[in-house]
Amino acid sequence: MDTTEKIAMVKRPPTEEVLTTADLKTFFDEGRHIRHYIGFEISGLIHLGTGLMTGAKIADFQKAGIDCSVFLADWHAWINNKFGGDMETIQRVAVGYFKEGLAVSIAAMGGDPDKVRFVMGSELYRDSESYWTNVINISKNLTLARVRKSITIMGRQQAEDVNFAQLIYPPMQVADIFEQDLSLVHSGMDQRKAHVIAREVAPKLVREKPVAVHHRLLLGLNQPPVWPVEKEKLRELWSQMKMSKSIPKSAVFIHDSPEEIHDKLKQAFCPAQNTDFNPVLDWAKTILFRDGEAEFVVHRPKKFGGDITLYDYSSLETAFAQGDLHPLDLKTAVAERLVDLLAPARDHFSKPKYAKMLEELKEIKVTR
RNA sequence: CCCGACGUGGUCUAGUCUGGCUAGGGCAGUGGACUGUAGAUCCACGUAUCGCCGGUUCAAAUCCGGCCGUCGGGACCA
Secondary structure (H helix, E strand, O other), X not given: OOHHHHHHHHHOOXXXXXXXXXXXXXXXHOOOOOEEEEEEEOOOOOEHHHHHHHHHHHHHHHHOOOEOEEEEEHHHHHHOOHHHHOHHHHHHHHHHHHHHHHHHHHHHOOOOHHHOEEEEHHHXXXXXXXXXXXXXXXXHOOOHHHHHHHHHHHOOOOOOOOOHHHHHHHHHHHHHHHHOOOOEEEEEHHHHHHHHHHHHXXXXXXXXXXXXXXXXXXXXXXXXXXXXXXXXXHHXXXXXXXXXXXXXXXXXXXXXXXXXXXXXXXOXXXXXXXXXXXXXXXXXXXXXXXXXXXXXXXXXXXXXXXXXXXXXHHHHXXXXXXXXXXXXXXXXXXXXXXXHHOHHHHHHOOOHHHHHHHHHHHHOOOOO
8 A cells, every 4th residue: 555545544534634644644655653542531331423433543544554552541531530530440441341342343344453552541651750751841831721722622611610630631641642652643523632732742842743633523413502503603513513422312322222223313303405414414424425435225115215225425415405315214224224333343242241341331320 | 717609400590688388490301292203393291308417496498506618809928
């Protein structure tokens, strides 16, 4: 695979942006060993936005010869009060449910989880003086205002009251990157503030800027809080429109049963003929038509036109916009495809050992 | 440490001064009706140790005392 093809692989949907393509090209041209990471707070159930979007990109990165890793951010989860701020629970879930869930998600999207390094935050920090030196050096190059603005990476509103530990979180996230000598940092668009800080601060600490790749966020299935969506305020609104595990009906989880998947999609917000911010259409585009093309079969009763098959996203969108495809038929078809796609995750978590992990997790009180 | 404001269902909040019907409302949520989906609309419904402890009283969210917490201000600054 040549540089052009590798870059195309990195940029393949659902990638939303690469900071910057020029830097990435340099890495490939120099034939460098590229160390990647994507980090997660350990919290509740893994939904499609976490599992499938991550899996899709890791699969692509591996094809481009990139060395991938998943960072299990136990300290960050602790700071951000996940699982009631109970570190023991966080760490148990991290090496249990969370690691399993991500591995099976990566596999479901065509990646090889056995070649992904899983790194625990606490292991990285243990006995590492350089880590905390990095935290301080990074902090010395940030203002309080800048850190406060970046607080949205924790899923917190900027105005929301935060405790002092939470202000240490963003510099730590940047230090995670430096400590592991990463050259390609990856996340959803919601984490871009941290990566932009990493890129800005890196030269000041005489380090190379890491390339940042951000994939798009999946819409939640619920109606956006502001409808119709004001496009001028899109940046701020995204955090309220994205899939959220704390709004159960906005999300499908990787191990949901076929019945749950169908039920959640049936209840999804899906205004007829409307193609903007329509979550069902968004999921079809982002998950099922990744490259714009797929074989998408819509089963429907004869009185509504009978079965049809669509082969690219634009014709799907056109059919929906013109009212040739009813929302309910679209929902059912998307649900059917998701049921198939998630089969490996569902099967994995039906095995007694992993089913138990999932059950235990559901019983633990999840705090936001 | 001192002064002040505040602490009511998931959330925002009315009620506290002038104690007293089943603590009211908005939003969110749930169920139903209507649409071949959802939403919108209409109908119905649930949920509160009124921050904690004690006191006064026939009766306390309401009055009194103490404590805890949040926010703001002040003091301390050899």
